[in-house]
Amino acid sequence: MKRSRRGAALRHVRLQQVLAIAAIATAVALPVVLLSVGGGVSAHELSNLQNAGYQIVLSAAGDHGILAAHNLTHRLLALASVAAVSPVLSVSLDAYGNSSTPTPVLAEGVIPGEFLATLGPAEAGLFPSPLPLGDPSDSIHFENGSYTGPAIDDVLVSSPFAQANRVAAGASLVLSPAANRSLGVRFNVTGTFGVPPTALGPTGAFAVLVPLSDLQVLSGLATGSHGVTDAADSVEVAVSGSVTTNPTALESIRNEIQSLYPFYGVTSLEQEAQQLQSASSVLTGFYLALSSVGLAVGLLFLALVQVRRVESDRRSIGIRRALGLPATWIAGGLMADGLVVAGAGALAGVVGGYLLVEGLAKWSSAAVQEAARLAVFVPVTLSLLVLAVLALSVLASVAAVRAALRVEITEALR
Amino acid sequence: MSGSRSPHLELRQVERFYHAGRPEEVRALRGIDLDIPPGEFVSVEGPSGCGKTTLLNVVGLLDSPTAGEVRWDGRPVGQRTDRERARMRLQGVGFIFQRFYLLPTLTARENVELPMRALSVPRAERSRRAAELLDEVGLSSRADAFPHQLSGGEEQRVAVARALANRPGILLADEPTGELDSANAEAALDLIERVRRDRDATLILVTHNPDVARRARRHLAMRDGRISADQREA
Structure with missing residues (x-):
């Protein structure tokens, strides 16, 4: 009976972990799509400017x-x-x-x-x-x-x-x-x-x-x-x-x-390129800010999953502490779990975002297809995104670690 | 890995109250004075709620006394920091619980290796030692089984092997046969007694079963948080 209840609890925790991975993946896929397509279109426009045969333009x-x-x-x-x-x-x-x-x-x-x-x-x-x-x-x-x-x-x-x-x-x-x-x-x-x-x-x-x-x-x-x-x-x-x-x-x-x-307005393409880059940076910031909302939700979910996990693993934590395992081990274990979930979510998000852009390039309207085909996936940007998610997952695990270290051994083993 | 020598255990006017100062205050231990020389086998008997497990927890540094002093070899240890007490438990105390408390996600071998991993024992050494211990408790063939694949008797034998992993000087057994049938209970007690004797470890065994208690050389009886009787066999 106890084992079946424990099995159900473990399944529940796994389900929560899968949901947390899905939430983080969704939150990561959004900036991957926005940054790659937006960056690709900007880079294309920039390339057009840089490869134009003229350097100065007059307009009114x-x-x-x-x-x-x-x-x-x-x-x-x-x-x-x-x-x-x-x-x-x-x-x-x-x-x-x-x-x-x-x-x-x-x-x-x-x-x-x-x-x-x-x-x-x-x-x-x-x-x-x-x-x-x-x-x-x-x-x-x-x-x-x-x-x-x-x-x-x-x-x-x-x-x-x-x-x-x-x-x-x-x-x-x-x-x-x-x-x-x-x-x-x-x-x-x-x-x-x-x-x-x-x-x-x-x-x-x-x-x-x-x-x-x-x-x-x-x-x-x-x-x-x-x-x-x-x-x-x-x-x-x-x-x-x-x-x-x-x-x-x-x-x-x-x-x-x-x-x-x-x-008349007299602009050099150099200036236009700078303006485009500035606009691109503002858009990138906007995309990231927009995505951070989704990311915050995903990481809050992760924090909740971690705290719930401490609750369901109370006895295991009590056993480990009773045996004398250092607090850093228990904290490290929880952090590692959080990192695995966040890392899986981030990688799934990157892959999902990539596949989404590929899909848009094949099966969407002509204009979206063109934009999607220009998408540029910058490894450094994607790596930074994944690293940011991993860093935030450590923060998301702090509450769970605190809860784990406050588990009363004698209560947990009762 | 040399293991730790059995310390001389002393409890001086130890009290443990839960919810102290509140209407629901529980006085689990009251004015306990106790000396346990190294290598002694002590049984603690008494009705449910008399404070047996609390006494074991205080001696094993799982719990801190509300008042009084716990000493190991004359050194006060009861009020040390969580970190220090965890280290002392890891190196000096082996716990055997009534419900075994094996970690369900680890195999029998991994459960036995766990305390050694926490002490940074090299992989080869802890693997060898875990194999020896599992062999000693007769479970060599079940080393890769998870707890849910083991019988109750087997789980308790793994728990004994885990308790011995870091060669502790003190073994604390809380109703170790409470969840076993009589045949397995006898076997588990024989095993615990043998390993205690082989290692000259101090063994404090909490039980409400007089037949189990009879195996000890010293018998403590508890009632209402106090030691009501303390008898040594000749």
Whole structure:
């Protein structure tokens, strides 16, 4: 009878231990997923920034806030150490190919000769070189801001768009600023460009590339009531030679551009990378804080299990103490039990988190899959996480150790 | 491992009260004076609740007296720290309990080795000694059995082997045959008596069974926390 009761008690303790392991595993899996995916996406973005072909970017508040983009380009190109200046205008358009149904596309207006020079090696490989968009400087149609020169009306389309709309080089495509074909302009398709294999990449799958002045005219951003607008959304600046790897020289050029255009935001990618890293650190802290709640619950559960175990092992503890076993042995045994449970939970959490990320990379929505595929498992971070759990498990065992050392031997053996 | 010599045990005006000063106060031991020379075999008899086990606990340093003094070889030991008393128990006292109190998660061999492990006896030495002790109590073949796989008699023999592990000078047996049938009880008593004699250890055996008590050379009787009779055989 006593043995069956003891067996039931042992099973109860084991069940509690399994539950504690599950609680800790869940609490550990959460930061593993958040840190690996969040860190992976951040690292990817950081890599994009670091591998971009430009180092400084000008931006303005609101849409299409950069004015006199062609003139600005010429002024910046005149600066020492500036290799390329690429204004970019992004506008949503409707495209009419072989069908009368429009396809929404993101049109990017660029100066063909400058655009390729501001792309990183990976991105540059996606485009034909030179860009088959006619006038490399886009100055003929622009004609010093009068837009009276002959329009090029050439367009490069992305491969997914070309496939989806059965459009190939030599075909024509009507691009319209509204869902009305008659408001559109007929463009000649001169080729296609690839898109990066990730949805998190900078280029949209359904995009077209046109000369900047053509897009400005088409979208009404060439001139306004106050004269020439010559609008763009941003201007990317590539520096030359050793300046790219010299933060001081880069900052000097950035300051120079900022002094020329104090009303625009002038940021170096170095700064953006730092901001991204700072944001990433804040997010990591947030993830850890969020996870610490789960971890606290898991460890409180462990503490409870340990104290309950002392209660159910009261007699065994009494026997050990009666035999004269040192208190450090009894404390060490409980600590070791706590460490085993916490360690098992932490390892299960790491493995579970890894498997969860792998699962998300295979069986979730496209965007989540992309993010999960970028996940980075940093051994040092995971080891620190496990060590933190082990350290906290020692704290969680303190109450149990105190209870064990307060067991009255004669009471326990009664 | 040399083992500890049997000390001369002295109790002077020892009292042990539970819940002292409260209405529910229990006076388990009252003014106990006792001298037990080394190597003596003493039985303690008396009705339930007369203080036999409390006396054994105080002598074996499992419990501290509320008043009075416990001495080993003239040195006061009753009020030492928990740590010191644990060390003295480990080295000098072997306990044999009525309910055996083997650790259920350890095998017979591991139970016997446990006190030696606590004394940091090298693995080979304690393994050899545990094998010797289990052989001595006739359980060589059951060394790897867990307590729940042993009979009551076998459990008590393992408990005797464990009590002898560190070659203690004092053996304290609290109703060691209380849970055994008569055949096993006889065998267990023979074993305890033999190992006491072989080691010249002091043995204090608490029992309420006169037949068991008769094996001792000195007989203490207790009543209401006091020693009511103390007889030595010639």
